[in-house]
Amino acid sequence: MTATPPTLRLTRETxxxxxxxxxxxxxxxxxxxxxxxxGHELWVMEIGVHPEHRGHGHGTRLLRALLDENPSAQIAGSCGSFAPDHVWRRARTGMPDTALAAWYERHGFRPDRDDEDSRRMVRLP
Structure with a gap:
């Protein structure tokens, strides 16, 4: 008997x-x-991956989908880590801020030195 392969599905809600x-x-x-x-940019509020599914590229898959759908948009976000307790009760804190900043940089984001928030990252079109 062959096991059914896992089904990974990305959906959108607006x-x-x-x-x-x-x-x-x-x-x-x-x-x-x-x-x-x-209006002038898309602001990434949160990216969360369930603790049991981290380290498999799921956060990258989500961000890549946003970037691919909006190639000419300015996209920004904060490299401040958070614990999505409202979604997964036992979630531990996400990546440290420095690791999160490096992750954003791998996807074309750069620190926004002109902003008062030192954790603001931006990807210009």
Missing amino acids: DDNELWLLLRLNGLLIGYLQVIDC
């Missing part, structure tokens, strides 16, 4: 100026990315 990219494995939510359209 509401006014917000977009959620939702990543599900066999129907179970394992990752999400929340974006707000600020």
Whole structure:
């Protein structure tokens, strides 16, 4: 008997100026990315991956989907880590800020030295 291969599915939900990219494995939510359209740029509010599914490129898959769909948009976010307790109760804190900044840089983001928030990262079109 052959086992059924896992099904990874990316879906989108929108509401006014917000977009959620939702990543599900066999129907179970394992990752999400929340974006707000600020008019002049897209602001990444949160990227979260379930603790049991980290380290498999799911966060990159979510961010890549956003970048691929918006190649000419300015996209920004904060490299401040958080613990998505509202989604996964036992979630540990995400990547340290320095690791998160390096992760954003691998995807074409750069620190925004002109902004008062030292953790702001931006990808210009």
